[in-house]
Every structure is written in C-alpha cells, then in structure tokens.
Amino acid sequence: LVGCGTVGGAVARILLQNGGRVSERSGVGIELAAIVSRRKEPALATGIDAGRVYSELQPVLDNPSIDLVVELTGGLDYADEVITRALEADKHVVTANKALLAHRGRELFALARKRGLSIGFEASCGGGIPIIRAITDGLVANHVDALYGIVNGTSNFILSEMIHRGESYPQALAAAQAQGLAEADPTLDVDGTDSAHKLAIMASLAFGGDVRFDAIPVEGIDNLSERDVAFGRDLGYVVKLLAVAHRIEGGITAWVRPAFISSEHPLAWVGGPFNAISVYGHTTGHTLYYGRGAGGDPTAGAVIADIIGMANGVIPAIFAHTGFWPDRNHNGALIPMTESTSRFYVRIMALDKPGVLASISAILGEHAISIASLRQNEQAGGDVRVPVVITTHRCREASIRAAIEEIDRLAATADAAVCMPIVEEHPEYPSN
Amino acid sequence: LVGCGTVGGAVARILLQNGGRVSERSGVGIELAAIVSRRKEPALATGIDAGRVYSELQPVLDNPSIDLVVELTGGLDYADEVITRALEADKHVVTANKALLAHRGRELFALARKRGLSIGFEASCGGGIPIIRAITDGLVANHVDALYGIVNGTSNFILSEMIHRGESYPQALAAAQAQGLAEADPTLDVDGTDSAHKLAIMASLAFGGDVRFDAIPVEGIDNLSERDVAFGRDLGYVVKLLAVAHRIEGGITAWVRPAFISSEHPLAWVGGPFNAISVYGHTTGHTLYYGRGAGGDPTAGAVIADIIGMANGVIPAIFAHTGFWPDRNHNGALIPMTESTSRFYVRIMALDKPGVLASISAILGEHAISIASLRQNEQAGGDVRVPVVITTHRCREASIRAAIEEIDRLAATADAAVCMPIVEEHPEYPSN
Numbered sequence: 136l137v138g139c140g141t142v143g144g145a146v147a148r149i150l151l152q153n154g155g156r157v158s159e160r161s162g163v164g165i166e167l168a169a170i171v172s173r174r175k176e177p178a179l180a181t182g183i184d185a186g187r188v189y190s191e192l193q194p195v196l197d198n199p200s201i202d203l204v205v206e207l208t209g210g211l212d213y214a215d216e217v218i219t220r221a222l223e224a225d226k227h228v229v230t231a232n233k234a235l236l237a238h239r240g241r242e243l244f245a246l247a248r249k250r251g252l253s254i255g256f257e258a259s260c261g262g263g264i265p266i267i268r269a270i271t272d273g274l275v276a277n278h279v280d281a282l283y284g285i286v287n288g289t290s291n292f293i294l295s296e297m298i299h300r301g302e303s304y305p306q307a308l309a310a311a312q313a314q315g316l317a318e319a320d321p322t323l324d325v326d327g328t329d330s331a332h333k334l335a336i337m338a339s340l341a342f343g344g345d346v347r348f349d350a351i352p353v354e355g356i357d358n359l360s361e362r363d364v365a366f367g368r369d370l371g372y373v374v375k376l377l378a379v380a381h382r383i384e385g386g387i388t389a390w391v392r393p394a395f396i397s398s399e400h401p402l403a404w405v406g407g408p409f410n411a412i413s414v415y416g417h418t419t420g421h422t423l424y425y426g427r428g429a430g431g432d433p434t435a436g437a438v439i440a441d442i443i444g445m446a447n448g449v450i451p452a453i454f455a456h457t458g459f460w461p462d463r464n465h466n467g468a469l470i471p472m473t474e475s476t477s478r479f480y481v482r483i484m485a486l487d488k489p490g491v492l493a494s495i496s497a498i499l500g501e502h503a504i505s506i507a508s509l510r511q512n513e514q515a516g517g518d519v520r521v522p523v524v525i526t527t528h529r530c531r532e533a534s535i536r537a538a539i540e541e542i543d544r545l546a547a548t549a550d551a552a553v554c555m556p557i558v559e560e561h562p563e564y565p566s567n
Numbered sequence: 568l569v570g571c572g573t574v575g576g577a578v579a580r581i582l583l584q585n586g587g588r589v590s591e592r593s594g595v596g597i598e599l600a601a602i603v604s605r606r607k608e609p610a611l612a613t614g615i616d617a618g619r620v621y622s623e624l625q626p627v628l629d630n631p632s633i634d635l636v637v638e639l640t641g642g643l644d645y646a647d648e649v650i651t652r653a654l655e656a657d658k659h660v661v662t663a664n665k666a667l668l669a670h671r672g673r674e675l676f677a678l679a680r681k682r683g684l685s686i687g688f689e690a691s692c693g694g695g696i697p698i699i700r701a702i703t704d705g706l707v708a709n710h711v712d713a714l715y716g717i718v719n720g721t722s723n724f725i726l727s728e729m730i731h732r733g734e735s736y737p738q739a740l741a742a743a744q745a746q747g748l749a750e751a752d753p754t755l756d757v758d759g760t761d762s763a764h765k766l767a768i769m770a771s772l773a774f775g776g777d778v779r780f781d782a783i784p785v786e787g788i789d790n791l792s793e794r795d796v797a798f799g800r801d802l803g804y805v806v807k808l809l810a811v812a813h814r815i816e817g818g819i820t821a822w823v824r825p826a827f828i829s830s831e832h833p834l835a836w837v838g839g840p841f842n843a844i845s846v847y848g849h850t851t852g853h854t855l856y857y858g859r860g861a862g863g864d865p866t867a868g869a870v871i872a873d874i875i876g877m878a879n880g881v882i883p884a885i886f887a888h889t890g891f892w893p894d895r896n897h898n899g900a901l902i903p904m905t906e907s908t909s910r911f912y913v914r915i916m917a918l919d920k921p922g923v924l925a926s927i928s929a930i931l932g933e934h935a936i937s938i939a940s941l942r943q944n945e946q947a948g949g950d951v952r953v954p955v956v957i958t959t960h961r962c963r964e965a966s967i968r969a970a971i972e973e974i975d976r977l978a979a980t981a982d983a984a985v986c987m988p989i990v991e992e993h994p995e996y997p998s999n
Contacts, residue, residue: 149708149850153849156710157708160708160889161707161888162887162888162889162890257705263850263851263852265700265701265705268697268700268701268705269697269700269701272697272704272872272881273697273700275593275875276581276589276593276867276869276875277592277868278588278592343591343592401836401837404833404836416868417585418695418864418865418868418871419695419858419859419865419869420864421857421858422696422697422856422857422858423856423857424855424856425833425855426851426852426853426854426855427851427852427853427854430852432850432851432852433850433852436706436708436848437851439850440708444707446888447885447887448884448888449704449881449885453881455879456593456594456595456880457592457593457879458591458593458594459592
C-alpha cells in the first residue's frame with residue numbers, strides 16, 4: 136500500500152481489523168505486507184507492525200511474495216512512477232487515481248497488458264459506487280448510448296445548499312468547508328476538473344475509445360449565480376454539475392458544466408455529497424448507480440473490492456478479454472459539443488428600454504432558435520437592468536453561442552448573458 | 568437457449584442481429600447453437616436457422632460443442648429439470664428463474680459446484696439492473712447491514728398510479744393491464760410473491776446464508792386502500808412495496824410488504840415500472856441501483872452479460888471463490904420479524920363515541936408504544952366511523968400487533984385496523 140492518507144489509512148485499517156470478515160466473504164486471503172509512506176506516523180496509526188512500514192518503494196518491489204501494489208498517493212508524477220515501477224516489477228496494480236488515469240490511462244493499461252498484469256481502478260470514479268464494474272461487466276452486452284454523471288460530491292453539496300437554502304456560491308462553499316466536504320483550496324472540485332477526470336475514464340470504457348481529459352470542455356460551478364438557480368427552479372429544473380458523454384451523429388461528444396435537469400429526472404434527486412451516474416444502454420435502457428462519491432471508508436470499499444477482484448480473477452478476466460480499453464481502441468477524438476443539440480436556458484440582463492425584447496427575439500430567430508418560454512419580470516429596486524429569462528427548444532449549440540455573442544453586443548444589454556443547457560430525459564432506446 | 572418467450576426471444580434476436588457488436592465489446596465469440604422450444608414459431612421468428620430449433624433438450628445436451636445452457640422457460644418443474652440435466656451434461660447454466668432459485672438455489676448451486684460448473688443469474692433479480700454483481704462483486708468488501716428493494720415493477724407502477732392520481736387499487740391495476748405492465752392474472756406480482764423470490768436470492772448472497780423464500784413473511788398491495796396512500800402522503804410518506812432484509816440483534820430479519828418511506832429517501836422517487844435496490848454496507852455506506860426491473864430487452868441484457876461473464880471467466884471466478892453462497896452457508900434461519908423494531912402507521916376506524924381515543928391510547932401505552940402523531944378528522948357524509956391515523960415511535964413489531972389485536976376487539980372500533988411499517992433512512996454505518 137503506497138500512500139497512507141484518508142483512503143490509504145481506511146484501506147489499511149479495514150484489512151488489519153476486519154481482514155477475517157473480508158477473507159470469509161471473498162474467499163481469498165489478503166495480507167497487508169507493507170505500507171510505503173514518506174511519513175511514518177499515519178502508517179503506524181493504522182496498527183500495522185512497524186517492521187512493515189517503508190519510506191521507499193524499492194524494498195516492496197524487490198519482495199517476490201508481494202503480488203499487488205495499491206497506489207493511493209494521488210497526484211501525477213510520483214503516482215505514475217509508482218505504478219510504472221510496480222508493473223515493471225511484475226506486480227498487479229490497484230489505484231484510485233483518476234487524474235493519472237485520465238491523463239495516462241492508455242499508456243498504463245498498455246504497459247500492464249504487455250506484462251500480463253492488470254490494473255484495478257474502481258475507486259477512481261464514484262467512490263464507493265461500483266460504476267466501473269457496471270460499465271465493464273454488468274452492462275457489457277450494451278452499446279452505450281449516453282452517460283450522465285454527478286461525480287463530484289463537493290460540488291453537489293454546494294449546489295444542494297444553493298438550491299434548498301437559496302445561498303450564494305461563496306456562502307455554500309463556506310458551509311461545505313465547515314462540514315469538511317470541501318478542501319481549503321476547492322479548485323479542482325468546483326471548477327469541474329475532477330468531474331472531467333472521471334468522465335474521461337468512464338466515457339473511454341463506455342464508448343470503447345480513448346477519451347482524453349484535455350479534449351473535454353469543462354466549466355465549473357464557481358461562477359454560478361444563485362439567481363439562475365432560483366429562476367431555473369421556478370421553471371421546474373434543478374441545477375447539477377453534470378459530466379455528460381453521449382453519441383451524436385458521427386461520434387461521441389462530451390462535456391462537464393452546470394446544467395439544468397427536469398426535477399422529475401432521478402439525477403435531480405441526488406442531494407448533498409452523494410454521486411450518481413445514469414447510463415443508457417441499447418438493450419438495458421436506463422440504469423442509475425447512486426452512492427457516496429468520496430470519503431475514506433466508501434473509497435476504501437472500492438479499493439478492497441479491486442484487491443479481492445484481482446486475487447479471485449475477476450479483474451484480470453475483464454482486463455484481458457473485453458474490447459473497450461483505451462489502449463485497444465484509439466477512436467477517442469470527440470466531436471466538438473458545438474455540433475450537438477440541446478435545449479438551453481438563457482438569462483440576459485436587459486436595460487429597460489423599448490425594443491430590447493424585439494432585438495433579442497430577432498437575433499434568436501435569425502439563428503433558427505425557437506423560444507419555448509420567455510419571462511421578464513418588473514424592474515426591482517434601483518436597478519436599471521431587468522433579467523430576461525428564456526428557455527429554447529432544441530437547437531445547435533453553435534447557434535445559441537453565435538446568437539448570444541450578438542445579444543451581448545446589443546447596446547440594450549448589460550453584462551454577458553448566462554447560458555446553460557437544459558438536459559432532457561434521454562430517449563431510452565435510440566440506437567435500437 | 569431453452570424457452571423462447573419475451574426474454575428468450577430478445578436474447579436470441581440480440582445475439583443473432585447484434586452479435587458482432589457484442590463480441591467486439593466483450594472480446595468473446597458467442598454463437599447461438601440451438602433454441603429448444605415446444606412451439607417452433609416463436610423460435611423461427613428470431614431469425615435462427617430452422618436446423619437449430621429443437622423441441623427436445625436431449626440433442627443439445629448430447630452436443631459436446633455446446634458449453635452453456637440458458638434456461639428461460641420460467642416455472643419450477645421443467646426449469647429444474649433443464650438446469651439439472653444441463654449441469655449433469657457438464658454445461659454451464661444461465662437462468663432468469665427467480666422462483667426456482669428462491670426455492671432450490673442451494674441444491675442447484677451445490678450441484679454446479681460439485682461438477683466444476685457455474686450458474687449465472689443476474690437476470691433473476693432487478694431485470695436489467697446489475698444488482699447480483701453489485702452484491703457479489705462490487706460490494707464484496709462489505710459486511711452488508713441492510714437491503715431495501717423495490718423489485719416488482721408491476722406493483723410499483725400500480726402504487727405510482729394510486730399515489731399520483733389518487734386511484735383505487737382496482738383502477739390502477741386496470742391501468743397497468745391496459746399498458747401491458749400487468750398480466751391478466753397479476754397475482755404473483757401484486758401479492759408480493761415475486762418480490763419475495765428476489766429477496767430470498769439477494770439476501771442469501773448479501774448476508775451469506777440460505778434465506779429461503781418460504782421463511783419470508785409476505786404481504787401484497789392487493790388489499791391496500793387509496794385512503795391510506797393519501798393519509799401517508801399527508802404525513803410526508805410514500806407507500807412502496809418493499810422487500811427488506813436487515814441485521815437485527817442475533818441475526819437477520821426479512822419481509823415483503825407495503826411500507827411507508829420518507830419522501831426524502833431515494834427509494835421514494837422510484838416511479839412507474841422502475842425498480843431500485845438500496846444496499847447498506849459497513850464500509851461503502853448507502854449505494855442504490857436503479858433501472859428497469861422487467862421487460863424483454865432489459866432482462867436480455869442481463870442474460871447476455873451472464874453469457875459473456877461465463878465465457879470470459881468473471882462468473883466462474885466469483886462462483887468458485889466467494890464465500891457467501893447458500894450451499895456454503897446454512898445459517899439462513901431468519902429471526903421472526905416480530906422481534907424487530909420499527910415505526911408504524913396505524914389507521915383505526917373508530918365509532919364516533921366518547922372515550923374511544925382514550926381507550927386506544929391506553930392500549931398503546933400498556934404495550935409501551937409511544938405515539939408520534941395522531942390525527943382524527945371530523946365525521947364525513949353519513950359514515951358513523953371516523954378514521955384515526957396514528958404514527959408511532961419505534962417499537963417492537965410484536966407489541967404493535969398485540970396492541971392492534973386489543974384495539975380491534977374494542978366495541979368502539981369498526982373493521983380491522985390497518986398497520987404498516989414506516990421505514991426510516993437506515994443508519995449508514997451501524998456495524999462499524
């Protein structure tokens with residue numbers, strides 16, 4: 136076990152304290168042979184023998200009785216080194232490192248395969264939710280058509296606070312930090328990066344390609360206004376930070392951004408720090424997987440399931456036989472999301488002057504965008520700007536963007552318009 | 568493939584028409600060698616070569632190039648014969664037959680194991696939801712503490728109609744039949760039997776025992792009054808036909824019955840014909856699995872995942888190594904649910920006479936049952952009976968039953984009282 140932070144510590148404690156229970160259920164004997172940690176104290180606090188705590192990786196790699204290295208250090212460079220050296224020393228690998236797999240999954244999977252080894256990474260996406268197994272095993276008979284995920288618990292908690300308490304983003308972030316659900320520097324969680332890491336991994340497997348993290352357009356919740364949360368709610372929508380990948384004509388498109396979803400869709404009900412992923416398969420239809428997306432114990436449960444799966448042969452069987460791995464399929468180029476269609480929510484701050492609505496609707500009409508609803512409330516307080524809230528029928532993303540650029544240039548509008556997709560229930564059997 | 572009804576036909580069509588796609592994704596070549604069906608027409612309608620359609624099982628068993636028999640005939644006796652003979656002829660087995668596994672899973676698993684074979688049965692529970700894999704593989708590191716399922720789509724559709732349209736049970740049943748979501752004889756779906764079959768299978772695996780179908784107390788939705796649905800809704804609860812198994816002191820208890828659940832619990836949001844199963848594990852906490860619980864295509868997706876899992880080695884690995892199988896653990900005796908505790912909803916039809924509330928509360932008090940809320944509305948129409956709706960704090964099931972027996976004997980009550988459990992959010996880490 137390399138790395139002994141929150142997840143690593145939980146893995147070690149479960150193996151040391153509940154090892155008997157785990158062995159009885161799994162039918163495989165698992166022995167925690169070593170913890171490699173730069174700091175000795177957290178390792179010793181798990182109750183492991185002091186003689187099994189190492190500050191360097193090499194003695195572990197040199198030990199032929201060790202079959203498996205669990206990488207839980209996080210970060211990129213050292214983790215990459217740990218996994219690469221472990222594979223080169225003929226050890227299987229289990230990791231929770233979504234950032235590394237999103238960036239270098241293809242190369243690491245190829246290296247493992249070349250050496251007849253496997254990599255388990257259930258814990259990299261959705262914490263305790265067995266979503267990797269669902270995609271690679273439970274849904275293996277499916278041609279996956281779409282994948283919609285809420286895969287960052289910090290963001291979902293913040294959005295839940297904004298939705299249910301009407302809080303602003305800074306207030307909700309402070310609440311999350313006070314409850315230990317957001318780090319002091321929450322950037323990677325709230326700016327969508329973490330969700331995009333997970334989406335890159337899940338979409339690669341679901342669609343059988345090599346969806347690279349840096350090809351996914353990402354927008355976070357850090358600029359979201361409580362005003363749009365409230366306007367959306369009035370229209371029957373709930374805002375979620377969605378990680379989406381779906382088939383469109385000619386290929387796959389993918390994105391991470393705040394989006395509105397109907398309050399009737401199961402994903403709208405996912406509250407607080409929970410995660411959920413909806414998968415639409417051509418034969419199974421809509422299935423959804425829900426649970427805790429982070430935290431020591433839930434993530435440790437996924438890591439230990441992978442250790443067991445490596446020992447009993449389940450993971451090697453999937454790794455060796457199935458055909459959807461990024462190192463086996465290089466058709467990962469995404470179609471730009473501007474080519475896809477969606478419904479949209481648009482909020483324009485208009486100066487209360489005659490003709491402004493006419494100009495806005497004319498621009499939308501020129502771009503062949505059909506208005507589904509429009510609401511302009513009376514001016515409030517001393518503000519000379521009034522919010523105009525528009526929902527559109529389905530249109531091309533390129534069209535709405537071009538229209539908004541023009542609207543933003545109007546003399547009668549202030550600030551940049553806010554534009555968010557409205558995600559409708561995905562048709563269940565579109566590719567039949 | 569033995570049996571060519573809705574599910575069997577869908578399996579055959581997917582293998583014949585999308586076989587290339589399935590092979591590409593799964594990495595295993597699957598050839599549909601034969602359909603055994605008493606009636607030739609449905610088999611031929613799948614597009615299979617006429618020379619591969621048989622009316623008898625024996626030629627299939629005699630064919631050494633056939634590795635796997637898929638039993639989709641339904642029912643008990645013939646299905647049992649098919650599976651037993653297939654195992655004795657050294658073929659692996661995949662089945663969707665929940666009734667058979669609930670009754671004779673232990674014996675069939677033992678026979679398979681004795682002959683070095685495996686049985687796949689993902690399709691037996693939750694249709695397209697990979698819940699068997701979640702319990703036996705994804706959550707394998709967990710000591711499961713509780714399992715709450717909505718596992719009958721027909722009943723859930725009927726209840727959704729009763730909840731959202733205020734319909735009576737007969738009206739909602741007729742709507743389900745009109746939409747093809749209930750059979751002409753819906754007995755096994757609405758009386759809870761089908762849910763109990765699935766619960767017996769899931770609970771055996773989750774708790775590592777041999778939970779027999781006939782040990783599970785079962786009550787259906789066929790006597791549910793729309794009046795109680797509405798009273799419960801006013802109190803913030805949603806009625807669901809729940810299949811529940813959970814640890815209590817000294818063991819496991821299990822039941823199937825209509826129950827109220829808080830409208831905030833994710834299971835309350837499962838509408839129409841969908842199914843969902845909540846599992847509470849000691850390390851992973853709450854996870855939930857949602858999808859279509861029936862239907863040809865979703866169930867076929869699970870059957871084909873099992874065929875692939877048999878070919879790539881995933882199912883044999885789980886079957887051979889893991890320790891929670893009913894044939895390996897005989898500690899399946901359930902603790903009577905009267906020994907467990909719950910909150911309860913009670914509706915009493917009282918004659919509008921002085922002292923009746925005093926008598927009722929006195930009886931509850933004598934049985935150490937504490938009232939959480941009580942509501943008696945004014946008499947309506949010409950009815951001399953008024954409904955008294957009580958919710959209790961947590962108490963022993965034996966106590967509430969004894970109290971209700973006494974209340975029913977009061978001269979001031981009419982009809983038998985209605986009593987339903989109120990299921991609270993399960994504590995996530997009770998067994999840590």
